[in-house]
Amino acid sequence: MPVASMTSAAAAGSPVDGALATATIVLSLVLAVWALVAAVRNRPPDRVQLAGLAVLEAGLLALTALALVALGGGERPGEPGAFFGYLVTLVCLPALAWVLARMEPTRWGSGIICAICLVVPVVVVRLQQTWEVLGG
Numbered sequence: 001m002p003v004a005s006m007t008s009a010a011a012a013g014s015p016v017d018g019a020l021a022t023a024t025i026v027l028s029l030v031l032a033v034w035a036l037v038a039a040v041r042n043r044p045p046d047r048v049q050l051a052g053l054a055v056l057e058a059g060l061l062a063l064t065a066l067a068l069v070a071l072g073g074g075e076r077p078g079e080p081g082a083f084f085g086y087l088v089t090l091v092c093l094p095a096l097a098w099v100l101a102r103m104e105p106t107r108w109g110s111g112i113i114c115a116i117c118l119v120v121p122v123v124v125v126r127l128q129q130t131w132e133v134l135g136g
Helices: 003-012 019-040 047-072 080-103 107-131
Strands: none
Touching (some): 019 107, 047 080, 047 107, 080 107
16 A cells, blocks of 8 residues: 555544644634734734634644544554643643733733744644554
8 A cells, every 4th residue: 555545544534633623723823923913013912812812722622622532432643642742732832822921911922922823733733643653
């Protein structure tokens, strides 16, 4: 079986790959751009940024729930240790951004939100990759 077929077969069964993962990545990038514009304009985090973090957190919690349901159903990630590390990190990132942005009510708070929202898509992709590792 060609490698491309094996990869697509692994991706098809991944609970952390799909519309929800794509939506969280897009939302995170949109929020990063919004926060970057605010930081460049010398604006502190506004309610829209904080609400965006809350929506992002809800999406990531839903993604986590899908992964946990799959685990309960007997599926296993290719790299369990790394997978759980990324999963915990992913859930903590928006909350960390919210707390740090509230502690820094200047343009740097918006910069913090921007930076963390740029990290979230990377962690989502790594989460997908650790689930889909073939051959252990």
